[in-house]
Amino acid sequence: MERPKAPNSEETIISKNDLDRESGTAFLPRFDAQGLAGAIVQHETTGEVLMFAFMDQEALDATRATGFAHFHSRSRGKLWKKGETSGHLLEVKALLVDCDQDAFVLKVRPHGPACHTGERSCFYRQLGSDGLTRLD
Amino acid sequence: MERPKAPNSEETIISKNDLDRESGTAFLPRFDAQGLAGAIVQHETTGEVLMFAFMDQEALDATRATGFAHFHSRSRGKLWKKGETSGHLLEVKALLVDCDQDAFVLKVRPHGPACHTGERSCFYRQLGSDGLTRLD
Numbered sequence: 001m002e003r004p005k006a007p008n009s010e011e012t013i014i015s016k017n018d019l020d021r022e023s024g025t026a027f028l029p030r031f032d033a034q035g036l037a038g039a040i041v042q043h044e045t046t047g048e049v050l051m052f053a054f055m056d057q058e059a060l061d062a063t064r065a066t067g068f069a070h071f072h073s074r075s076r077g078k079l080w081k082k083g084e085t086s087g088h089l090l091e092v093k094a095l096l097v098d099c100d101q102d103a104f105v106l107k108v109r110p111h112g113p114a115c116h117t118g119e120r121s122c123f124y125r126q127l128g129s130d131g132l133t134r135l136d
Numbered sequence: 137m138e139r140p141k142a143p144n145s146e147e148t149i150i151s152k153n154d155l156d157r158e159s160g161t162a163f164l165p166r167f168d169a170q171g172l173a174g175a176i177v178q179h180e181t182t183g184e185v186l187m188f189a190f191m192d193q194e195a196l197d198a199t200r201a202t203g204f205a206h207f208h209s210r211s212r213g214k215l216w217k218k219g220e221t222s223g224h225l226l227e228v229k230a231l232l233v234d235c236d237q238d239a240f241v242l243k244v245r246p247h248g249p250a251c252h253t254g255e256r257s258c259f260y261r262q263l264g265s266d267g268l269t270r271l272d
Contacts (some may be wrong), residue, residue: 022253025267032210038188040176047183049232052174052239063261074168096185097268098258099251103188115235116159118241122234123241127200131161132233 021101030102031056031104036072038103041114044093050114051122055084067092069106088112157237167192172208174239177250180229186250187258189218189235191240203228205242224248 021028031037036054043050053071055063056080062070069090073080083089089111096105115122125132139235157164167173172190179186189207191199194215198206205226219225227249232241251258261268 023259025269027263027267038174040185040188043184049176049185049241051177052171052234077219087244096259096271097261097263098188099253099255099260105185105259117235119235122239123232124235125161125165125233126232126244127233131163 018100022099027097027102028101029057029060029097030100032102036074036076039069040103040105041069041072041090042105042107044107044109048121049123050090050108050110050120053080060104063092063095065105069108083111084117086112088114090114158235163233164237165193165196165233165240166236168238170210172210175205175207176241177205178240178241178243180243184257185259186226186244186246186256189216196240199228199231199242203250205244211224214263219247222248222252226250230263 007032017028020026021030034093035056037056037060039049039053039055041052042048056072056075059070059072060077062081069082071080071082073079081089088106089127090106091111092106092108094107096107097105105106113120124135126135156162157166160194165173171192173192173196174197177186177188177190178184190210191206192208195206195208198215198217205218205225205228207216207218208214215227226242227245227247228242228244232243234240249256251260260271262271
């Protein structure tokens with residue numbers, strides 16, 4: 001008869017944490033090796049995906065504290081309040097968290113175009129066999 | 137009178153590429169230092185955001201070639217056909233590209249729950265002041 005394997009305590013702990021993350025009510029955001037989590041911005045009523053950016057802990061805290069979307073700019077390496085210059089702020093109405101808590105959906109009321117190009121959404125083109133086509 | 141500055145050829149090239157990326161019809165996907173771009177999966181008809189993952193060039197090519205969503209698994213370090221084991225494939229109906237072409241929206245018809253937990257969407261919890269609450 002084989003002896004039952006002794007539980008691997010590290011695996012047990014990781015597994016318990018993963019379970020808590022997936023099914024629990026505790027907010028346990030997980031950031032990657034760069035300290036970032038993906039943040040999807042979606043219009044609160046139309047459901048249109050408006051933009052995608054990254055958040056670090058600082059951006060997440062600033063967003064929760066102010067109710068306006070803050071991100072981490074990877075190119076500038078710092079906190080970025082969306083719309084600080086343009087006035088096109090994103091008012092956060094709800095923040096959803098995914099199963100493993102390393103990505104967020106921000107349901108927002110936009111105070112202007114979400115895209116720096118002036119488009120309502122950054123996702124204004126569709127890929128076809130022949131390249132990109134504008135939507136609308 | 138000041139002499140006009142000579143154009144910096146590198147800046148000019150970068151700027152032209154950026155402009156082509158933003159306003160052109162050429163598909164010029166841009167991957168980050170890890171070779172990845174964000175991929176948002178959205179239900180084709182309800183608009184619900186179902187999941188978020190990353191794509192590298194290989195995953196993008198496989199998705200375009202097959203019509204089913206493929207991603208790059210960061211934990212396993214390899215190509216991942218979503219639903220290959222569970223059968224819960226994501227049939228891609230449209231692929232949208234953002235302004236700087238480093239993030240995608242996949243509009244899909246899901247062949248089952250998108251989340252490995254069995255939930256329809258990975259984003260099944262909302263953050264409140266007191267932790268997470270289930271949606272629905």
